Amino acid sequence: MRVLIPSPLHDYTHAPRVDANGDTLGALLDDLDRQFPGIRFRMVDEQGQIRRHMRCFIGGVQIFSLAHALDGADEVLFVQALSGG
Amino acid sequence: MASAHPVLLVATRKGAWLLHGDTGRQHWRLDGPHFLGQIINHLVLDPRNGRTLLAAVSTGHLGPTLFRSADLGASWQEAARPPAFATTADGSGRSVKHTFWLEPGPASEPEVWYAGTSPQGLFRSADGGDTWAPFSCLNDDPTFREWMGTEQDGTPDGPKLHSIQIDPRDPQHLYIAMSGGGVHESTDGGRSFTPLLDGLAVVEGFDRNTPTFHDPHCVRLCPTLPDRLYQQNHCGIYRLDRPATTWQRIGDNMPAEVGDIGFPLVLHPRDPDTLWVFPMNGDTVWPRTSPDGKPAAYRSRNGGASWQRQDHGLPAEQAWWTVKRQAMCADTEATLGLYVGTTSGELWASRDEGDSWQCLARHLPEIYALSIGYPQT
Numbered sequence: 001m002r003v004l005i006p007s008p009l010h011d012y013t014h015a016p017r018v019d020a021n022g023d024t025l026g027a028l029l030d031d032l033d034r035q036f037p038g039i040r041f042r043m044v045d046e047q048g049q050i051r052r053h054m055r056c057f058i059g060g061v062q063i064f065s066l067a068h069a070l071d072g073a074d075e076v077l078f079v080q081a082l083s084g085g
Numbered sequence: 086m087a088s089a090h091p092v093l094l095v096a097t098r099k100g101a102w103l104l105h106g107d108t109g110r111q112h113w114r115l116d117g118p119h120f121l122g123q124i125i126n127h128l129v130l131d132p133r134n135g136r137t138l139l140a141a142v143s144t145g146h147l148g149p150t151l152f153r154s155a156d157l158g159a160s161w162q163e164a165a166r167p168p169a170f171a172t173t174a175d176g177s178g179r180s181v182k183h184t185f186w187l188e189p190g191p192a193s194e195p196e197v198w199y200a201g202t203s204p205q206g207l208f209r210s211a212d213g214g215d216t217w218a219p220f221s222c223l224n225d226d227p228t229f230r231e232w233m234g235t236e237q238d239g240t241p242d243g244p245k246l247h248s249i250q251i252d253p254r255d256p257q258h259l260y261i262a263m264s265g266g267g268v269h270e271s272t273d274g275g276r277s278f279t280p281l282l283d284g285l286a287v288v289e290g291f292d293r294n295t296p297t298f299h300d301p302h303c304v305r306l307c308p309t310l311p312d313r314l315y316q317q318n319h320c321g322i323y324r325l326d327r328p329a330t331t332w333q334r335i336g337d338n339m340p341a342e343v344g345d346i347g348f349p350l351v352l353h354p355r356d357p358d359t360l361w362v363f364p365m366n367g368d369t370v371w372p373r374t375s376p377d378g379k380p381a382a383y384r385s386r387n388g389g390a391s392w393q394r395q396d397h398g399l400p401a402e403q404a405w406w407t408v409k410r411q412a413m414c415a416d417t418e419a420t421l422g423l424y425v426g427t428t429s430g431e432l433w434a435s436r437d438e439g440d441s442w443q444c445l446a447r448h449l450p451e452i453y454a455l456s457i458g459y460p461q462t
Contacts, residue, residue: 008144008146008147009147038150038163038164038165041148041150041167041169042147042148042150043147043148044148045148045169046169046170046171046172046178046181047172047176047179048176049176049180051146051147051148052146053145053146053147054146054147080146081146
């Protein structure tokens with residue numbers, strides 16, 4: 001499926017949209033990390049929590065759990081919530 | 086062989102810079118930015134090989150990582166496994182916010198590095214900084230977790246483990262410091278740590294026997310006299326000569342109008358009686374600025390028995406910056422050079438052991454850390 005990558009992570013993907021697969025959001029992130037080593041840990045912490053300023057949307061709904069099933073999804077949007085100076 | 090040309094490694098809130106000096110330290114070439122916009126908490130050149138450069142990198146919005154370079158920053162490679170706490174099934178585990186302190190291991194272990202993180206954690210790499218693993222009981226031990234306090238108890242950008250000091254005679258003997266959480270010693274290679282707090286003051290009203298309430302800002306072990314430690318902490322400047330376990334407050338010998346509050350502490354690499362501090366205003370709400378807006382280093386030549394003010398060349402007034410705990414360092418030249426990075430992005434240097442100062446650079450981002458390296462040629 002297509003995955004939107006936020007600009008702070010383009011150093012890894014060199015593209016704003018990439019293809020990745022998985023039955024769950026966690027599996028999709030694993031696939032991203034296989035393709036772009038290191039990217040997963042910058043998005044998800046060691047306790048399996050999506051990082052504070054990282055947002056994930058599927059079908060217009062924000063997803064918080066890596067166990068979320070991706071049945072039927074054709075696009076996953078990762079968005080960076082910027083703050084600070 | 087090691088170069089005679091020093092490189093000053095500058096870690097800032099918004100990137101890293103390298104200043105390449107000439108043999109006489111008269112001219113410096115500024116190289117950067119590297120990692121523009123990313124938070125660099127520490128940038129260290131491995132003194133054992135003069136080649137491996139490690140950078141602790143994070144942003145306000147992404148997870149933390151480390152980068153390595155073998156060509157002085159011409160190219161960078163991300164660590165395959167950056168420091169991360171153990172994963173717990175019940176979600177009670179912690180997550181590393183950033184790596185704060187990078188410490189090369191002893192000469193006898195040329196691929197070993199240690200890292201201290203925020204929140205407080207101790208990590209070790211045995212492959213030159215490529216992969217990292219939690220080190221010692223300290224990270225998950227319930228007693229230490231209690232001593233570390235909460236996020237609210239830490240420094241404004243998070244509680245941190247720092248000042249990893251390794252006895253050059255014995256790699257099994259090391260010290261660490263936690264803000265908050267106090268100073269601790271291990272004699273068994275990190276399998277266990279013991280608090281080392283006797284004689285240290287804490288803020289009035291707190292119990293000095295509780296490690297949580299101790300805030301060591303910077304601890305340094307004398308390389309040529311490893312039984313001697315110096316400490317700048319939240320309440321003063323101290324010295325400890327082992328095997329004694331009670332710290333002596335040498336900051337009482339500072340001028341009363343300046344006091345002995347500050348963050349950095351720099352040792353002479355060959356003379357255990359010579360050290361420098363850079364005091365700040367710790368009154369009332371803790372402005373963390375130069376006292377009276379007049380920045381100065383203070384040097385002791387006698388282990389802290391007396392101090393001399395060193396401000397020649399520094400701004401004489403209305404300079405309200407300060408110097409963070411990692412933002413002052415020394416080189417290893419015969420007449421020692423000192424370097425200070427300020428919260429206002431200025432770099433100051435002295436080629437005469439602090440007697441006079443010159444500004445090397447202005448308008449950099451807030452400087453978090455400085456270190457000196459001598460690249461292998």
